[in-house]
Amino acid sequence: MTDAHDALSTRLVHATGGDRHSGGVHAPVHPSVQYAYDKVEDLIGVFQGKVKGSFNYARQGTPTTAALEAVITELEGGTGSISFATGMAALTALFLTLLKAGDHLVTSARVFGNTNSLFQTLEGLGIAVSRVDAGDVAAVRAALRPETRMVFAETIANPSTRIPDLEGIGALCREHGLLYVVDNTVTSPALCRPKHFGAGLVMNSLTKTLAGHGEALGGAVTDTGCFDWSSYPNIFPAYRQGDPRGWGLQQIRKKGLRDMGGTLSSEAAHRILVGMETLELRLKRSSDTALALARHLAAHPAIAKVHYPMLDSHPEHARARDWFGGGSWMMAFELGDAGRLVDVLNRLRLPLKATGLADTRSLIIPVAPTIFWEMGAEARAAMGIADGLVRLSVGLEAAEDLIADFDQALAA
Numbered sequence: 001m002t003d004a005h006d007a008l009s010t011r012l013v014h015a016t017g018g019d020r021h022s023g024g025v026h027a028p029v030h031p032s033v034q035y036a037y038d039k040v041e042d043l044i045g046v047f048q049g050k051v052k053g054s055f056n057y058a059r060q061g062t063p064t065t066a067a068l069e070a071v072i073t074e075l076e077g078g079t080g081s082i083s084f085a086t087g088m089a090a091l092t093a094l095f096l097t098l099l100k101a102g103d104h105l106v107t108s109a110r111v112f113g114n115t116n117s118l119f120q121t122l123e124g125l126g127i128a129v130s131r132v133d134a135g136d137v138a139a140v141r142a143a144l145r146p147e148t149r150m151v152f153a154e155t156i157a158n159p160s161t162r163i164p165d166l167e168g169i170g171a172l173c174r175e176h177g178l179l180y181v182v183d184n185t186v187t188s189p190a191l192c193r194p195k196h197f198g199a200g201l202v203m204n205s206l207t208k209t210l211a212g213h214g215e216a217l218g219g220a221v222t223d224t225g226c227f228d229w230s231s232y233p234n235i236f237p238a239y240r241q242g243d244p245r246g247w248g249l250q251q252i253r254k255k256g257l258r259d260m261g262g263t264l265s266s267e268a269a270h271r272i273l274v275g276m277e278t279l280e281l282r283l284k285r286s287s288d289t290a291l292a293l294a295r296h297l298a299a300h301p302a303i304a305k306v307h308y309p310m311l312d313s314h315p316e317h318a319r320a321r322d323w324f325g326g327g328s329w330m331m332a333f334e335l336g337d338a339g340r341l342v343d344v345l346n347r348l349r350l351p352l353k354a355t356g357l358a359d360t361r362s363l364i365i366p367v368a369p370t371i372f373w374e375m376g377a378e379a380r381a382a383m384g385i386a387d388g389l390v391r392l393s394v395g396l397e398a399a400e401d402l403i404a405d406f407d408q409a410l411a412a
């Protein structure tokens with residue numbers, strides 16, 4: 001048993017407590033879809049929510065996904081979490097169950113490309129979306145309307161590494177009673193607890209920082225307990241029962257997980273739990289390496305610009321230093337001569353030419369012609385995505401090996 005004062009790694013390696021029945025040190029992987037009860041009264045009680053922590057059909061969760069959710073809730077300092085098959089499934093369930101036609105959402109203009117694409121789908125369903133420079137809380141304030149229901153931001157924007165005024169937006173949302181949703185994927189709860197800024201809901205792609213091994217997809221939504229759901233107009237009458245602190249998550253679990261069905265498998269939940277045991281070690285190592293490499297590239301004559309939050313030159317360096325105490329594994333850079341881009345990336349020996357983030361291996365990708373291609377040049381320019389921008393997810397290779405590899409690739 002650990003307590004709240006233990007260091008993060010201590011808590012993480014003991015987080016699930018293993019399997020009480022067998023003494024196995026990992027939480028068991030439960031493959032069952034059906035969960036049976038000796039007495040039909042108990043089965044009825046489970047369906048009516050009167051038997052807490054019980055299972056009926058695995059689309060709504062299994063003991064293994066529940067074990068994972070408990071650890072994420074503890075890490076985020078929340079009141080509860082729901083896991084999903086992917087980060088995008090988590091975001092889809094969150095937006096579609098809490099917003100309806102006529103509502104308005106304010107989002108940072110700099111968000112993950114697929115999240116931006118999802119916002120276009122929401123617009124098609126009659127939900128208005130305003131994309132603003134969330135680095136400045138005044139821009140968020142100016143976008144608010146009477147029908148605004150939600151404000152959305154990422155802690156460190158993918159791939160620009162820009163950091164919104166998370167604190168100012170939190171204060172603004174509190175002032176207006178607005179639901180504040182923060183995507184904590186890049187920082188993870190090891191660097192940032194959005195609850196401190198007043199976020200009501202936190203989303204994590206478990207695929208990235210939390211699992212860290214690139215062999216399982218997953219996502220989660222956590223309720224921090226900061227938001228007063230009794231004032232939220234879009235809660236269905238069926239879920240306006242009992243303690244209002246549980247209403248939002250209850251609606252996302254029923255309408256989002258149960259009805260939309262983007263459920264995490266027990267097998268993937270287990271793999272993510274194993275990855276999370278080394279979260280603190282991995283994040284420290286890749287953050288240190290990323291900073292060393294960012295400093296080296298910033299001083300390199302072939303590089304025009306390096307985007308990394310822990311560089312003094314980063315526009316929100318003070319926010320990264322004071323709020324996160326680290327920059328995470330994601331950096332981006334621009335070559336002085338964009339025409340050399342393909343050649344330089346092909347010469348790199350270590351980083352894999354692949355999309356994806358937070359693997360043990362470094363991953364590199366030119367942004368504009370790949371992950372931000374579909375949206376077109378105009379939208380890219382609005383999001384600050386230069387044609388020569390390269391995203392690098394720094395893995396667990398040694399800093400000196402990565403630096404030597406970039407030196408040889410850039411020298412040619």
Ligand SMILES: *Cc1c(COP(=O)(O)O)cnc(C)c1O
Nearest residue numbers: 086087088112158185205207218
């Ligand atoms: C990858 C990512 C997502 C989506 O997560 P998946 O698990 O890949 O669906 C959402 N937000 C951010 C910031 C991401 O990097």
